[in-house]
Amino acid sequence: AQSVTQLDSQVPVFEEAPVELRCNYSSSVSVYLFWYVQYPNQGLQLLLKYLSGSTLVKSINGFEAEFNKSQTSFHLRKPSVHISDTAEYFCAVSDRIRNDYKLSFGAGTTVTVRA
Amino acid sequence: DGGITQSPKYLFRKEGQNVTLSCEQNLNHDAMYWYRQDPGQGLRLIYYSQIVNDFQKGDIAEGYSVSREKKESFPLTVTSAQKNPTAFYLCASSIVGEAYNEQFFGPGTRLTVL
Numbered sequence: 001a002q003s004v005t006q007l008d009s010q011v012p013v014f015e016e017a018p019v020e021l022r023c024n025y026s027s028s029v030s031v032y033l034f035w036y037v038q039y040p041n042q043g044l045q046l047l048l049k050y051l052s053g054s055t056l057v058k059s060i061n062g063f064e065a066e067f068n069k070s071q072t073s074f075h076l077r078k079p080s081v082h083i084s085d086t087a088e089y090f091c092a093v094s095d096r097i098r099n100d101y102k103l104s105f106g107a108g109t110t111v112t113v114r115a
Numbered sequence: 116d117g118g119i120t121q122s123p124k125y126l127f128r129k130e131g132q133n134v135t136l137s138c139e140q141n142l143n144h145d146a147m148y149w150y151r152q153d154p155g156q157g158l159r160l161i162y163y164s165q166i167v168n169d170f171q172k173g174d175i176a177e178g179y180s181v182s183r184e185k186k187e188s189f190p191l192t193v194t195s196a197q198k199n200p201t202a203f204y205l206c207a208s209s210i211v212g213e214a215y216n217e218q219f220f221g222p223g224t225r226l227t228v229l
Contacts, residue, residue: 009155032215043119043205043220051215090157094216101146101165101209101216105157
């Protein structure tokens, strides 16, 4: 079984400042990793994913995340945030070997961008 | 447009009543999921189904029931046995057979028990 820890529940940040959301996971097997974003009163949207290959993955709207196997982390970063990035962000993992189609989610990090 | 629809968006019920939340998808996905979201707890899996007429319990199935009679539909019933049903409920779907599990989510139903 996997577990996911998002180290910050709330992250306030000023517009155009950088932001980092931390995610650590524990698993006895190899995993796939995901970041989802949820805007208020909406469902979740996939932001980016790590499946294999390059450990640095990027989204179309400027976010990036780096898989660090030795530290079992998948931190999310953006060098300059916009007001529209205000949302809740969830880190998730699934078992690469077992592949039972179950995702384990972290508790979420709420990002509030202020002007 | 392909996607997942959930209805209603807001739902109110009295204690002791059963209520059914609708989830429909036209993505031709085989797998469907129900999650419960509470503040500060992330998403917890209630039930999931990988094929029609079959489903499995997730981590918090007590007090809930589902059916999967059609590929595109996966309704969730919140029964009176669920002790604390007020929450935001999310439905998701995914392809079966992919090497990884990217799930697509509906807009959610917010259930309030009065």
